[in-house]
Amino acid sequence: DTAVSQTPKYLVTQMGNDKSIKCEQNLGHDTMYWYKQDSKKFLKIMFSYNNKELIINETVPNRFSPKSPDKAHLNLHINSLELGDSAVYFCASSHDSESEQYFGPGTRLTVT
């Protein structure tokens, strides 16, 4: 029943490690996003995919690499994790770029 799901919900890891976050939507949407929300609650877009094609790639370190194996999935892989990567990462999806976005529950990443 969940419209947009993310795994894991919590991720605690050490600096230098590599980790992945998975996202799936069952809404039939064409567009998916990754957002980062820092400790000050600032919600900033990182990437957007439309039909598996990357359409938005903000100024994000290239340690972050999104992958969309199909329209319903958008994963985020992070290499060489740093303390500053600690945040809540939200996946979202929408019908198109001007439609309402449905957010996943978020993944709280803590880098120690």
Next chain:
Amino acid sequence: QQPVQSPQAVILREGEDAVINCSSSKALYSVHWYRQKHGEAPVFLMILLKGGEQKGHEKISASFNEKKQQSSLYLTASQLSYSGTYFCGTTRGGSNYKLTFGKGTLLTVNP
């Protein structure tokens, strides 16, 4: 360009009204409003498009002044469930369809 929201925080008693403003220095195509409760994901409230009408449902409505690049969210007769952080997000249209969020307005409704 990040839109500017005001106020940063507001505290109400149940039943009171509030207005949250969102403004941009750039021409806007659309304004989106979301509410996020503590520890939860943002939830969509409404979209206002350039040339569109004022939107609203129940006691939450919004307006979009295209000439001033401003939008306002109106919450009337607030309920405890309205508490949360309200974000406006803006797009500039054309090939620039990125949704850029403001820093949010923390609304607290007390009994």
